[in-house]
Amino acid sequence: MAGPMSPEVAQFMKSQLVTDFKNDIAEYNLGPLWEAIPEIMHKTPKPQAEAYLWSSELLEKKMGEAAQIFTPDRGGERRAIYFQNPGLTYRKPWGWGSTTQTIYAAIQMLQPGEKAPSHRHSQSALRFISKGSGAYTIVQGERIFMEEGDFLITPKNLWHGHEHVGTEPMLWMDALDIPTLYGIGGTFFEPYADGLEQPGVPDNFTEQRYRGGMVRPVGDDKFTVAPLANYKWDRTVDGIKGLMAFDPDPHHGFAVEYINPSTGKSANPTLGTRMQHLPAGMHTKALRHTHSTVYHAHKGEGYTVINGVRFDWKAGDYFVVPNWAWYEHKATKDAYLFSVNDIPIMDRFELEQVQAYDEQNGHQTITGEFKADFR
Secondary structure, three states, X not given: OOOOOOHHXXXXXXXXXXXXXXXXXXXXXXXXXXXXXHHHOOOOOOOOOOOEEEOHHXXXXXXXXXXXXXXXXXXXXXXXXXXXXXXXXXXXXXXXXOOOOOOEEEEEEEOOOOEEEEEEEOOOEEEEEEEOOOEEEEEOOEEEEOOOOOEEEEOOOOOEEEEEOOOOOEEEEEEEOHHHHHHHOOOOEEEOOOOOOOOOOOOOHHHHHOOOOOOOOOOOOOOOOOOOOEEOHHHHHHHHHHHOOOOOEOOOXXXXXXXXXXXXXXXXXXXXXXEEEEOOOOEOOOEEEOOOEEEEEEEEEEEEEEOOEEEEEEOOXXXXXXXXXXXXXXXXXXXXXXXEEOHHHHHHXXXXXXXXXXXXXXXXXXXXXXXXXXX
16 A cells, blocks of 8 residues: 555444455455555565574584484484574474575584485585584585585585495584475475485595686586585685785675685575674674575674674574664674575565664664573
8 A cells, every 4th residue: 555544544444344345255265455565565574584593502402312313214314403483483384494584494413324315306405514524425426525614515406415434423504495495386306216326426526626716627617506516614714814914894794705616606596605704802783684694603602683682602503684684793702604695586586685774883782682592
């Protein structure tokens, strides 16, 4: 509706005549647009997703319990626990497993000696290794060995599985565009007939081809799908150290984006990914934007203020910044934050907008504190 109703119109809309008509057309699976507009066409984004934080203590406890119950060959092809946003639980089925309205995120554990069988699906996936070593993921016949701090991509429709040949449990973050593809009806899934796919190329093949960093192998200019499967932690840190010779970004600190070296676009076609370093004491200025973000605190400690509420985090914690929410970070110890966003989706629909906070010298007034649930 163009503007606020007059008292007379508001009274009429509550009349028995209007109510009876709405009830009548509902019998034919019809609905009144005049009432739906305020709910579906907001002046600014009003996401159902809420700001939330999951503590490392809770996650380690629950993953430990899951390890005693589920294995890849006993009812649990992937031992993963997803982050269900409390604001989206009522939106089943597609709200099921939604960390934001577009992003699914989870924590996965693989124990020594375990295999997770290969499969493929229309959703694009990515992983950030938070703890451990000795496991590999095999993607389209390439065994990619994973270490702490590594970032890996598995674009849509590629065969992929995992095996742990090391001696200590491994934990990593999974993120996929599941809610987006489910919502638009584009989901396909296929298990690999022979369990875990076998190698077809040398181990860490793409990593070796791109050892020169952004020096692209000749012939890869049209290679749009996963030319580089693993972005190593030490090289990410080197990139950030190079930025530290200059002034930090006022809203992001010292931050880099993972990109596809063949195209220059985001490493994952539907999900953006970043690593940002916040030295102890750094306090970023607040901003908000159309895209949503899921953060994993890889190292350090600090807090993030989201719409006035303080969320204290430390290494191993995960938290969500919904669409169009004011937020800012403060590091109390040197920190590295890995994050997943839906900027590529917003850009595809030309919806992305960014707004800086212009009050209190760029900082919000803290009005409350979030208490992590750990039982």
